Amino acid sequence: AQSVTQLDSQVPVFEEAPVELRCNYSSSVSVYLFWYVQYPNQGLQLLLKYLSGSTLVKGINGFEAEFNKSQTSFHLRKPSVHISDTAEYFCAVTPTGGGNKLTFGTGTQLKVEL
């Protein structure tokens, strides 16, 4: 079984500042990793994913994430946030061997302030 930990339930940040949202996972098998974003009153939208290859993954809206196998982490970063980035962000994993069930973290609410 897999588990995902998002230690920060809320992250306040000023506009144009950098941000990092932390994600750690636990799994006995290899996994694919995902970040999703949820804007208010909407479903989840795929931000980026790591399947294999380069450990630095770029996604939509200027976000990127780095897979660190030794630390079992997949932190999400953006060098300069905008008000419109205010949303909830979810990290998720699924085993590479099939099954396709995603296990989600509890989410991090990013609040960008002026």
Place this chain on the structure above:
Amino acid sequence: DVKVTQSSRYLVKRTGEKVFLECVQDMDHENMFWYRQDPGLGLRLIYFSYDVKMKEKGDIPEGYSVSREKKERFSLILESASTNQTSMYLCASSLAGGYGYTFGSGTRLTVV
């Protein structure tokens, strides 16, 4: 773009009612999923299906059932709604694991 459509955005039902939440996807995905989302708990898997007429229990199936008679449609059924089933319900579909999910907009269900 793949589209996943959930029939209702907001729903209010009475305790004890039988409730149907409908989800339709338009890209011939084999896999479909139902999650519920609650503050501080993230998304929890209720049921999923890898093929027509196939269903498997997720992590919290109690009080729910599902139906998948056609590939594009996956219905979640609350047999006898209770107040602790007040939640946001999210449907998703996908191809194989590496593609991730496409989510619907969600149904916010309130049971009174």
